[in-house]
Amino acid sequence: MELRVLNYFLTVVREKTISQAAEVLHLSQPTLSKQLKELEEELGVTLFIRGNRFITLTEDGIYLANRGKEILSLVESTTTNLLQSNTVSGQISIGAGETRAFEFISKTLHELRNNYPEITLQLYSGNADDVLAKVDHGVLDFGLVIDPVEKQKYEYLRLPIVDRWGVLVNNSHPLAEKKVVQPEDIREIPLMISNQSLVDNQLSEWLGGNLDHFNIIGTYNLLYNASLLVSENITSLLCIDGIINTVDTNLTFVPFFPSLTATINIVWKKNQTFSNASKEFLKLIL
Incomplete structure (x- = not known):
């Protein structure tokens, strides 16, 4: 599955119609329809059903839409960090549950951005289950989670909060x-x-x-x-x-x-390969 075609599919999901998605993508409608049909054939599933006005995603379509967004986000952040690997810049992605302990993370990010203003941030809010799943998939660099959670398979730091x-x-x-x-x-x-x-x-x-x-x-x-x-x-x-x-x-x-x-913990994958930006963030919290 090509990333280009995955982006076509996600554009159709966002725009609700093939005709509108084709206009956004600057493609002809027959060309886009052909690409989507070939994607379904490659995967062996039906991704959506055409309605009178809008498309309706199948269960397989919903799954691909959710995972596809994660895949493209991961590709984007990886590309950004590689292109800027010689400088302390790029993106740090952090997920967090609802906790006042995020004030500690905010102060750390403030100091980090003062030192390296080219660093960008991606924040995700969710409960511990959501955050840890995205850490597992590599979509998030770090997760801020509230005990009790199963954190033995991660590197983690217990915050003084x-x-x-x-x-x-x-x-x-x-x-x-x-x-x-x-x-x-x-x-x-x-x-x-x-x-x-x-x-x-x-x-x-x-x-x-x-x-x-x-x-x-x-x-x-x-x-x-x-x-x-x-x-x-x-x-x-x-x-x-x-x-x-x-x-x-x-x-x-x-x-x-x-x-x-x-207690509150910040977790990351064991044997994680960090960008320069994430390495500097980790230095500040350790």
Whole structure:
């Protein structure tokens, strides 16, 4: 599969129609259709179905679109870093979960950019599962993840920062008046928790060993949208402190008691070959 043809396919995905994609690519529509047909034949799959107005991706098409974006991003960053290998420049890609510890990374990047202003940054936000998958695929140079995560297969550095767990509630909720909450305080109320694969084990242990005894009505990936449900008093969230700014809002964060904290790690692939830019970043954090 040629990268040129992969780019054609991703342009069709973005533009929704072959005719519009052909115009963007400065190709004739028959030429683009032929290239896409040959791609399907090469892969042995159907990538999309033509509708009256727009194309519809098949499951194979969705898979190729997602992986194709990662492939082209990796090619672009690799090319940029190779072309500028004699200078400290190029791109650093960092993925992170929602944590105030990113302030530490931000200060490091500030110092790095002051020293080497030609360095560019690519940031990705996601939970630990998402971030680690992209580190595995080489799409991200570094990942900032919150314990508990399976990090034994990576090189990693534990940052001198911890996150504090608690519950985010609407100000009208009785828990908003408390200084701390204990497991029995939240046993009956509607709750949402992070869908990070290992978080439920940590929370389950704090809650007494079984989440089934609590009124878990759903999960969230990133916190902001879920916090809007708290604003509407639909649910409360088990989450870490400092991600949602509660000042001058109808939200209150109440910490757990006994305290439950999570350590923060920056991880990268073992035996990773770094660009000059990534090497300088690593020097600053080690």
